[in-house]
Amino acid sequence: MYVCLCEGVTDKEIEKAVDQGARTMRDLRRNLCVGSQCGKCTCHARDVLHEALQARPDVIEVPIRDASIPMDAEVIYS
Amino acid sequence: MRGNTVVIAALNKVLTRKLTAINQYFLHARMFKNWGFATLNSKIYKASIEEMKHADDVIERILLLDGLPNLQELGKLYIGEEPAEMLKLDDKLQTEDIRHIRDAISVCETEHDFVSRQMLAKILEQQEEHQDWLDTQRSLIETIGVENYLQQQL
């Protein structure tokens, strides 16, 4: 299906981009222009990206740290 | 007539769903037409027009309640690449719409706006009919296979 309608980008194209090394939303925007017009597709594109990344044994996704929560030194240095 | 802001907000949410559905169905209909599936084209085209009539009812109701109908907001479209996928995505949209209309109906009930409630109930009835048609297509595709199904849609 079409994920980004403004740029005509499908889920398969995103998966292919991941196969070719795309890892972040920024990569997708640069390679396929995903989300560069109305921006309505960013949530959906992110879901497709995460799913494609999760399917790869060579990629570990690190959750983004919430900046409002102070860093826990124990976690970092343990 | 001065309307209840909670009801107006609920109606505006339904309106956004309607405006989104108009576009999704319209594009799908014309994609079917472009591929030569005349039956699917006319069915989905009519569904789009139905959505527009629903939107019209909701707009008029919001205006009558002294609210401002929001025609600016549009949800995300779920456009498929091939017929079976397109029908599946329409089904998904329709299911979500029905859920939103039911929510709006219960808002109208708690706020004692029975006229808005009645309008939504009428819309809901037509939504359910279209969903039933979509369900039938899905099970047809499952039983006779997508090739045979599409053969009948030319």
Ligand code: FES
């Ligand atoms: S749908 Fe992707 S930018 Fe509009």
